[in-house]
Amino acid sequence: MARIGFVGLGNMGGPMARNLAKAGHEVAVFDLVPASVEACAAAGARPAPSAAAAAAGAELVFTMLPAGAHVRDAWLGAGGMAASSDPGAILVDCSTIDVATAREVAAGSGRAFLDAPVSGGVMGAEAATLTFMVGGAEGAFRAAEPVLRQMGRAAIHCGGPGAGQAAKACNNMVLAATMIATCEAFVLAEKLGLSHQALFEVASRSSGQSWSLTAYCPVPGPVPGSPANRGYAPGFSAALMAKDLGLAAEAAAATGAATPMGARALELYRDFVAAGGGGTDFSGIIRMLRGEG
Ligand code: NAD
Numbered sequence: 252m253a254r255i256g257f258v259g260l261g262n263m264g265g266p267m268a269r270n271l272a273k274a275g276h277e278v279a280v281f282d283l284v285p286a287s288v289e290a291c292a293a294a295g296a297r298p299a300p301s302a303a304a305a306a307a308g309a310e311l312v313f314t315m316l317p318a319g320a321h322v323r324d325a326w327l328g329a330g331g332m333a334a335s336s337d338p339g340a341i342l343v344d345c346s347t348i349d350v351a352t353a354r355e356v357a358a359g360s361g362r363a364f365l366d367a368p369v370s371g372g373v374m375g376a377e378a379a380t381l382t383f384m385v386g387g388a389e390g391a392f393r394a395a396e397p398v399l400r401q402m403g404r405a406a407i408h409c410g411g412p413g414a415g416q417a418a419k420a421c422n423n424m425v426l427a428a429t430m431i432a433t434c435e436a437f438v439l440a441e442k443l444g445l446s447h448q449a450l451f452e453v454a455s456r457s458s459g460q461s462w463s464l465t466a467y468c469p470v471p472g473p474v475p476g477s478p479a480n481r482g483y484a485p486g487f488s489a490a491l492m493a494k495d496l497g498l499a500a501e502a503a504a505a506t507g508a509a510t511p512m513g514a515r516a517l518e519l520y521r522d523f524v525a526a527g528g529g530g531t532d533f534s535g536i537i538r539m540l541r542g543e544g
Pocket residue numbers: 258259260261262263264281282283284287302315316317318321325345346347348369370371372373486487488491494
């Protein structure tokens with residue numbers, strides 16, 4: 252069993268840290284919100300008085316924070332976690348942030364540092380079925396992998412520093428574009444008098460097939476577990492999709508990559524969020540495409 256520090260105990264980090272404590276690790280936890288710390292203490296974790304204290308003495312240190320600025324500040328800021336961590340510790344940031352900041356923090360930490368964003372959402376965090384996409388040194392990945400696998404069902408080493416964030420941005424750009432295209436197809440089918448079920452039966456067995464259709468079908472009925480069947484309760488919120496598309500757009504601008512579909516998807520998700528859809532599942536964008544209020 253390992254000594255682990257865990258900072259950022261929100262919707263995702265809370266259940267992830269609790270799963271590590273339940274697996275028998277000695278987990279020191281910190282969050283700015285005391286109630287989140289208490290929820291982890293109830294699952295066997297040890298409250299730490301600060302982020303730096305949670306990192307001190309740990310073999311593995313995790314952060315799960317909202318955005319790049321929080322991550323940079325937590326690791327490299329005054330009294331930061333990198334400086335207080337053991338020189339031999341492996342540091343792992345699971346937040347979804349921009350590639351440039353991930354690389355900056357890895358280089359500035361002076362330690363073995365992994366960027367390891369996740370997919371699978373809050374349900375995946377609770378059920379320990381997340382997928383980790385990991386950037387950083389191969390040896391650090393191999394050392395961290397058994398612990399990652401106690402929070403998820405897959406951990407994929409994608410390359411050097413920033414490669415995990417790069418994989419997340421690229422994957423979610425595909426996801427957004429296929430979801431919007433799938434929603435548009437259902438809206439067109441409705442206008443043409445084609446039933447939802449008929450379009451699903453055809454597209455799911457032919458070249459229109461995608462995860463957006465077969466796992467997250469944006470209309471109720473064909474896939475009973477999809478968010479459309481529960482009023483578009485997330486799931487994966489449209490606000491987080493807009494955030495991730497913004498990170499992909501930043502990366503495209505920084506590298507000169509042409510991503511016109513990704514850029515349009517970002518505009519549409521920003522419109523949907525501005526219209527009040529941010530807290531709903533990202534498949535709920537079908538309502539905006541139909542012109543519903
Ligand atoms: P959240 O807002 O619920 O949790 C973030 C936590 O960080 C909060 O508890 C906050 O108090 C804490 N925090 C912020 N600054 C801190 C600091 N300096 N020190 C200690 N704690 C601090 O967010 P979340 O939904 O858990 O998401 C976390 C990350 O995971 C984000 O980058 C998000 O994009 C990513 N993500 C979320 C989901 C999801 O479905 N929620 C899915 C995949 C990835």
